[in-house]
Amino acid sequence: MRALLVISFCTLCCFCFAQQEFAKQVVKELTARQLHGRGYTNSGVQLSADYLQKKYQQFGLQSFGNNFAQEFNINANTFPEKCGVQINGEKLIPGKDFLPAPQCGSASGLFQLTWLDKTNLQSLPRKIEIENLPIEALVIDPGGTKNLDSLRAFRELKSYFARFFPVLWVTDEKLTHSVSQTQQLHPVINVKRAFIDNAFEVKLDISAVLIEGLKTQNIVGYIPGKKKQKICISAHYDHLGEIADSVLFPGANDNASGVAMLLYLMKYYTDHPPEYTMVFMAFAAEEIGILGSKYYVENPLFPLDEIKFLINCDISGTGDKGITVVNGTLHKKQFKKLAKINVKNQHLSKVNVRGRAANSDHYWFTQRQVPCFFIYTLGGIKAYHDIYDRGETLPLTAFNGYSRLLIDFICSF
Secondary structure, eight states, X not given: OHHHHHHXXXXXXXHHHHHHHHHHHHHHHHTSGGGGGGSSSTTHHHXXXXXXXXXXXXXXXXXXXXXXXXXXXXXXXXXXXXXXXXXXXXXXXXXXXXXXXXXXXXXXXXXXXXXXXXXXXXXXOSSOOGGXXXXXXXXXXXXXXXXXXXXXXXXXXXHHHTTTSOEEEEXXXXXXXXXXXXXOSSOEEEEEGGGTTTOOEEEEEEXXXXXXXXXXXXXXXXXXXXXXXXXXXXXXXXXXXXETTXXXXXXXXXXXXXHHHHHHHHHHHHHSOOSEEEEEEEESOSTTTSHHHHHHHHSOSSOGGGEEEEEEEOOXXXXXXXXXXXXXXXXXXXXXXXXXXXXXXXXXXXXXXXXXXXXXXXXXXXXXXXXXXXXXXXXXXXXXXXXXXXXXXXXXXXXXXXXXXXXXXXXXX
16 A cells, blocks of 8 residues: 555656646747747747647647638737947947837937926926927936826826837836837837936937738647537737847746646647547737737637637746636636635645736637636746746746646536
């Protein structure tokens, strides 16, 4: 009996080790420099899609058409070449000292700076005649502003003034990035306060390119089950890409970790034939407005009413403080079952519930009355949409327990 217990314990340890090692390898591959941050410069998102299609083929998935790709087109504002900023002659480091706003336009030259802060915000005339303002570039500093109306005014002015001249936005918060479908006429640059205090001039060398009609694709395949109804696993594989040659957004937690979960479950159900048909949906263009999943629900590859349940995995790389289940209050029966399984098997430290939220690819399925959860892990690293979300620092603390919980939950249907 003792020998049997030892064997069982060793088997469990090996199983858990294999799960985490599998995830680490996927995250390492998806965050590699060769995939260019899975973004829209240097074919990053296309290379990532090719990577996924090879994985789907490797695990023997079937496609709903001629291949796994569901193509669609988007617009994306990118910074493929130049992104230089000098303040008072000092060269700043992109990603650490400054970042262009997602909708940032192009500019090249030396500009004298005019400051706008809480001391002179109220003195602005209600109707500003831009041609009468002797401004080359504007610094907007909302620092110390606690009044919500004043903060809102600052943000509105940032977008408004960028129609006429470059704008530098002073921030005390960490620098984060996203992707825009549009481009403003002039640059908007987010600059850390330490690098802009007492600034009187800025030299810009920024080349922004709005790519229109860019082809991208969702990657969708399935493992046939005994039943026609389908359990779907989704995760977005795109991220923020690169800025010039100097800034890489690796996107380890967001969302190489979610793709690792999708691929691990794919591997598991390849080895363990499922009761329900398992569909694996890797969505593109999530970071630009959850567009890949929107396109999918508008152009489904099979009737949406065949979906028994969908689980969206976005940010799966930590978990020392448990998980949060979006739509848990909407699907109370399923959430109660998930939580009960977790308590029984002690997979995770905590399972939190949350209501509706339009914050990932589950959203469009919810809008079409498809039962679904969006689950994300809690705790661990704070890196998000920045240059520090790297594979080598992603702990994958609860990946083993999280994957076992999902398998047990799927088995309960």
